[in-house]
Amino acid sequence: MNIIFDVDETLYDMVQPFERAFKELWQDKYDIDMYALYAASRVHSDKVFDQVMAGTMTVDGAGVYRMTHAMEDFGFAITEEEALEFQHAYRKHQQHLDISETMEKILDLLKNRNVSLAILTNGDTDHQMEKIRGMGLERWFSDDKIFVSDTVGYFKPDVRTFRAVEQALDLNRDETWYIGDSIENDVEGAGAAGWHMILLNRHHNDTSIIRHQPDYIVESEEELLEILKRIVGDL
Structure with missing residues (x-):
């Protein structure tokens, strides 16, 4: 077999590293349900998956896209720098799953x-x-x-x-x-x-x-x- x-x-x-990054950076900054934000981020991640696989978008670029659009869904406009900071924290926690x-x-x-x-x-x-x-x-x-x-x-x-x-x-x-x-x-x-x-x-x-x-x-x-x-x- x-x-x-x-x-x-x-x-x-997958919510595990996301939750750790959220608590580290945004828990006291944004009034958002973390699990709902995570779900939204997965929807936007799927939209650019093919581009990442084709090499036309980097993994970090996809992370920035994912988080800026997910935050927009909840009425928050974040900078690319903020999104990239979150992406770096997320990837850091992915190394310690x-x-x-x-x-x-x-x-x-x-x-x-x-x-x-x-x-x-x-x-x-x-x-x-x-x-x-x-x-x-x-x-x-x-x-x-x-x-x-x-x-x-x-x-x-x-x-x-x-x-x-x-x-x-x-x-x-x-x-x-x-x-x-x-x-x-x-x-x-x-x-x-x-x-x-x-x-x-x-x-x-x-x-x-x-x-x-x-x-x-x-x-x-x-x-x-x-x-x-x-x-x-x-x-």
Whole structure:
């Protein structure tokens, strides 16, 4: 059995470094609900993701775009300097991420059951590897089983991204599971590729729009742990 994980919002909750940056810089400066601001920032981040992948916008440039527009949604006009300061604080905290105790239990369970583990994530290779190493994920994932779209040459939900991983690891689709948080990138991409799929829906996104139905939808790491215990129980 092969189980492949997304990174952001899957192996860790992305609100974690955002919250730390917000508390450091803006908590006493702006009267905004941090979680609502985070949600808005993700919407604007998605708008420029293709530009980052194409090399026409830097990661920091995307951060400035994301935060200036998210703040505008709440009626605050911030300078590029303020947005860049927030981006730098956000990236600083991304280098010191923690996976939860439950996620550690999940990865230990799979490793102890001799499940073949890998990572497939969208993003800039250096940036994603910085986070992966910061979380100590090499304890469960060897470098030859970490795939970042920037290096693969395609990005999810493009089926060619999944096919590249299949070829590199000589995977049998019937025995391959993908775990991710994004309906568009993960559920639709893995579904189109013919992989089994578990959606980790941390933030309770609308699942009525899904075209390729996942095998399971869970809303917490604890639920994910219980599902995986059942899936690998007969190994």
